[in-house]
Amino acid sequence: xxxxxxxxxxxxxxxxxxxxxxxxxxxxxxxxxxxxxxxxxxxxxxxxxxxxxxxxxxxxxxxxxxxxxxxxxxxxxxxxxxxxxxxxxxxxxxxxxxxxxxxxxxxxxxxxxxxxxxxxxxxxxxxxxxxxxxxxxxxxxxxxxxxxxxxx
Numbered sequence: 411x412x413x414x415x416x417x418x419x420x421x422x423x424x425x426x427x428x429x430x431x432x433x434x435x436x437x438x439x440x441x442x443x444x445x446x447x448x449x450x451x452x453x454x455x456x457x458x459x460x461x462x463x464x465x466x467x468x469x470x471x472x473x474x475x476x477x478x479x480x481x482x483x484x485x486x487x488x489x490x491x492x493x494x495x496x497x498x499x500x501x502x503x504x505x506x507x508x509x510x511x512x513x514x515x516x517x518x519x520x521x522x523x524x525x526x527x528x529x530x531x532x533x534x535x536x537x538x539x540x541x542x543x544x545x546x547x548x549x550x551x552x553x554x555x556x557x558x559x560x561x562x
Contacts, residue, residue: 437462491523498522 438447441461449457471492478485490496499511499521513521515532527533538549 491527494523496523496526498526 437458438444441447441458446461447453447458474492475485475489480488487496494501499509502509503511511520513519513525513530515526516530518531519525519529528537534549541548
């Protein structure tokens with residue numbers, strides 16, 4: 411193996427551990443060859459990692475979740491709400507689970523993420539109290555408005 415090109419090396423059939431290691435040849439080829447995986451003459455795992463990452467556009471709500479001092483549970487629930495993945499009755503009814511679609515907090519509307527967090531009379535009162543304590547003199551406009559308008 412010494413002195414051979416690592417991408418051209420043929421692994422002996424009896425050595426399963428070497429097979430696993432050299433299976434990474436596919437990844438090296440994906441990023442453009444061995445020269446893209448080497449820095450200062452040595453293999454660099456960080457360079458390979460960066461080259462394997464795709465370029466994804468930043469989402470408008472990243473500032474709500476990233477560097478947030480809230481509890482991990484709160485951040486997770488916020489993330490689910492942003493993605494509209496909370497188990498609300500409007501989602502459960504699409505799965506054909508027999509349940510009432512009335513809001514459990516006010517019984518005055520169809521339970522959805524937007525209703526539970528912003529339209530419900532109970533949550534509206536909570537938001538008003540929180541915003542008043544923060545010295546903000548406006549009502550909450552809702553999840554889609556907040557994420558699209560305020561954070562981008």
